[in-house]
Amino acid sequence: MTAIGALGAxxxxxxxxxxxxxxxxxxxxxxxxxxTVWAGLGVQIDLPEIVANFSNAVGNVVQLTQPDYGFFPxxxxxxxxxxxxxxxxxxxxxxxxxxxxxxxxxxTNPNTWLLMGLRFVMNLIRSIPDILLAAILVAVxxxxxxxxxxxxxxxxxxxxxxLVSEALDGExxxxxxxxxxxxxxxxKAGRSAMLPQxxxxxxxxxxxxxxxxxxxxxxxxxxxxxGLGILIDNVRSFFxxxxxxxxxxxxxxxxxxxxxxxxxxxxxxx
Amino acid sequence: MADxxxxxxxxxxxxxxxxxxxxxxxxxxxxxxxxxxxxxxGKSTLIRSINGLVPISSGELNVGDHRLSNARGRELxxxxxxVGMIFQSFNLARRTTVLxxxxxxxxxxxxxxxxxxxxxxxxxxxxxxxxxxxxEIVSKAYExxxxxxxxxxxxxxxxxxxxxxxxxxxxxxxxxxxDPPTSHVVMRDLQRINADLGITVIVNLHFLDLAxxxxxRLIGMREGRVVFDGAGADADExxxxxxxxxSLTAADVLEAKAEL
Ligand SMILES: Nc1ncnc2c1ncn2[C@@H]1O[C@H](COP(=O)(O)OP(=O)(O)OP(=O)(O)O)[C@@H](O)[C@H]1O
Ligand SMILES: [Mg+2]
Numbered sequence: 001m002t003a004i005g006a007l008g009a010x011x012x013x014x015x016x017x018x019x020x021x022x023x024x025x026x027x028x029x030x031x032x033x034x035x036t037v038w039a040g041l042g043v044q045i046d047l048p049e050i051v052a053n054f055s056n057a058v059g060n061v062v063q064l065t066q067p068d069y070g071f072f073p074x075x076x077x078x079x080x081x082x083x084x085x086x087x088x089x090x091x092x093x094x095x096x097x098x099x100x101x102x103x104x105x106x107x108t109n110p111n112t113w114l115l116m117g118l119r120f121v122m123n124l125i126r127s128i129p130d131i132l133l134a135a136i137l138v139a140v141x142x143x144x145x146x147x148x149x150x151x152x153x154x155x156x157x158x159x160x161x162x163l164v165s166e167a168l169d170g171e172x173x174x175x176x177x178x179x180x181x182x183x184x185x186x187x188k189a190g191r192s193a194m195l196p197q198x199x200x201x202x203x204x205x206x207x208x209x210x211x212x213x214x215x216x217x218x219x220x221x222x223x224x225x226x227g228l229g230i231l232i233d234n235v236r237s238f239f240x241x242x243x244x245x246x247x248x249x250x251x252x253x254x255x256x257x258x259x260x261x262x263x264x265x266x267x268x269x270x
Numbered sequence: 271m272a273d274x275x276x277x278x279x280x281x282x283x284x285x286x287x288x289x290x291x292x293x294x295x296x297x298x299x300x301x302x303x304x305x306x307x308x309x310x311x312g313k314s315t316l317i318r319s320i321n322g323l324v325p326i327s328s329g330e331l332n333v334g335d336h337r338l339s340n341a342r343g344r345e346l347x348x349x350x351x352x353v354g355m356i357f358q359s360f361n362l363a364r365r366t367t368v369l370x371x372x373x374x375x376x377x378x379x380x381x382x383x384x385x386x387x388x389x390x391x392x393x394x395x396x397x398x399x400x401x402x403x404x405x406e407i408v409s410k411a412y413e414x415x416x417x418x419x420x421x422x423x424x425x426x427x428x429x430x431x432x433x434x435x436x437x438x439x440x441x442x443x444x445x446x447x448x449d450p451p452t453s454h455v456v457m458r459d460l461q462r463i464n465a466d467l468g469i470t471v472i473v474n475l476h477f478l479d480l481a482x483x484x485x486x487r488l489i490g491m492r493e494g495r496v497v498f499d500g501a502g503a504d505a506d507e508x509x510x511x512x513x514x515x516x517s518l519t520a521a522d523v524l525e526a527k528a529e530l
Contacts, residue, residue, distance in 0.1 A: 174361035175371075178427070181321055182434055183351030183378030188385040192374050196366035 063241035064248070071243045072250075075231060079250060081145055082227035083258075086213035089149050093156025094206040101161045101202075105168035107176065108190040118161075125158035134220035145226030152216060156209050163208075167201040168194060203269050207262040214258050218251045272299050272334035272352065272437035272470065274320060279329035281315050281494075289315035289324065291494045299437065302464040303472045304481030304502070307491035307513055313474040316491065317440045320472070321353045322346050334437065351378035354431025354469075356441040356460075360423040364416035368407070368426050371415050372398040375433030394433075401432035405459055421452035428459055439463060441473040445480070457484045478510065 102108045104118045130151055137147035171194060179189035221229015228247055235243040274297040281290040290312050297303055305313045318324040319331060322338055331338040336349040354375070362371045376394040377385055384390065402408035405425040410418060415426060424444060431439050441460060445453035457473075461484050464471040475481045481488055482502035490498030490505070490513035497512050498505065 174357065174359055175363040175374075177323070178355065178357060178361040178430070179374045179377055181323060181350055181353075181355040182375050182430070183347040183349075184374065184385075185347065185377075185382070187382060188377045188380070189374075191386050192370070192377060192388075193363045196363050196370070199365070 060241055064245045066242055067246035067249050068240075068242035069246060071246050075228070075247060075250060078221075078228045078231045079254070082217045082221075082229075083214070083254070085145050085148050085152065085217040085227050086210060089152030089156060089213050089217070090206060090210040092149075093153040094160055094202075094209065096153070097157050097160035097164065098202065100157065101164035101168065102190045102194070104161050104165035107168045107171060107173050108186065108194055110186060119165075122158050122161050125154060126162065128155075130155045130216045131220050131223060134225035135223040138224040143224040143226075143230075148217060148220050148225030148227060151220055151225060152213050155216065156213065159209055159212070160202075160205050163205045164198060164202050167198045167205075171197050200269050204266045207266045207269075211255075211259045211262050214255055218254070273297065273332075274438070274470070274472075275330075275332045277330040277332075279319065279326050279331050281312075281319055281324055282327040288494055290319065290326075293329070293494075293496055295489070295496065295499065297470065297472065299470055300464070300468050301470050301472075301487055302461065302485050303470075303487045303489060304485030305472065305474045305489045305491060306476075306478055306481050308515070311491040311513075312494040313491055314442050315494070316489075317442050317472060317474055320438070320440055321350050321355060323355075347378060351434055352437050354434050354436035354439040356424070356427050356431060356439065356444045358443040358446045360420070360427045360447075362415040362423055362426060362430075364414070366415065367412050368402070368415055368418070369395070369398055369411040371426055372401055372429045372433050375401070375430040378434070397435070398429070398433045401429040402426070404432060404462075405429050419452075420448050421455060424448065424452075424456050425459060428456070428463070432463065436469060438470040438472070441471065443474050443476060446476055453480065460484065478505070 100118065103114060104122060106115060109115050133154055134148055134151035137150050141147045141150070175193035175197070176189050179193040180186070184192065217226075218228045219232075221227040221231070222233050224230060224233075228251060232244065232247055235247065274295070276293045276295040279290055279293045280288065282288050293316065305316060307313050315324055319326050319338065320333055326338055333349060334352065336345065338349075363374075370388075373390055373394060376390070376397065380390065380394065399408060399411065402411055405428050407418075407422055407425050407429065410422065410426075415423060418426065424447075427444075439460070444460070445456050448456060457480060460471050460473060463469050473481075473485065482505065485502060488498065488500060488502045488505050489496055490509065492513055492515070498509050500509075
């Protein structure tokens, strides 16, 4: 430690100038304020109209608080399909994502072009809303659970690759360097030195994605991609609010139950 | 055999900083060399150029049959498999077992699909186990690396390089994170590797007395140049000043002796 001081005294013991950032901060705040005002004007929130429709809305809300429990047996197949879709999509999506994540991290992929290309594609995928993805796939492969699963898988790859490659980026690269120094290729070094380090993070991301899938799979059906969503679309177009109410209740229970299960599991992992 | 020859070697980092300049050295196979110098003198740069972790920018560097300046891809990996490396911070994958860490020394000889599946060959596991036996830590083989003490982790790292069956071992301040007694244990391990297996050992050290005790040859570095090269016994006060630019102080020696 004394050694550092001694050398520093000769070569580089000059205080650097503090970099100025104030201009950037002010500019950022101004831009944010401008966007907020513009957005408020854009959506044209109309308070008087909300008041005018109030009585109508009250009637519907009352219906919504009275679920038609007799409808339950008819919702079972859709309920099961929703869970199936979420589970299948999570399994396939996370399996495909793991190797891709290694190519999307600077820590495990030295090829800058491949890295940039992959990250670009992943950003693109993530920027497409899941329900839009489902709508497109329904148009391509037809109504049913299949386009729903496909949409979720693509959506999941976007999420998991991002999160896991970021976990890799943040990981200590020492063991990886040691493997490279022993003559391993990048692929082998990534598998042996980095994978064990990020496995808990990966498992946690997979569960997190499962939670997202449960929620998403209940709604992507609205565009015909299977599960409870299709049912919602049916009862809603016939104004059967008692039945809609039951479906919403089911979704609520499903999401809360599975999410708390998954959260409990995640806590045990870390 | 794997002699190491530096011929007017220079290293310039991408930011333009000169890490090594005009280094000429001849390190015959089987040497036990200590490299000393101030922080920033270029000790790590010197050692890391030998296995290509830092590319050289001028001169000629030969390690055994390999010439560093044109070694890349497959040839560089071949060279690296013959050269083990030990780090100050051990660089173990802490979340996996000690055995898996040692087996990383066998990755070069393991096919891609076997490494992906973790399906190690029996011979390689055997090699890893006997490497762990040599550093007397085989009883921890199936424990997580993170559960070991610093000294134990460094010995696992030594076992990892031994599993490579290397001709050369490079050690970059292997004892800088360890307490004095443990430092001596690790240094003795390195000394034994050199004496028993005939492996060339090049070790960077902060403490002059450690280098004198365990190495037969001392290389002193300052500002990227070799300013001393000779037997430890010849490193007197004047030599010391040429390396450190000042006289010896208590901070430069590690006095505690090993507990056996
Ligand atoms: N990647 C790099 N890019 C630019 N400069 C570097 C890089 N690595 C090292 N250096 C510089 O090269 C010089 C020599 O560094 P080196 O790590 O070889 O020193 P060292 O003798 O090992 O010091 P220490 O005892 O602190 O480990 C230092 O001044 C350092 O700042
Ligand atoms: Mg160093």
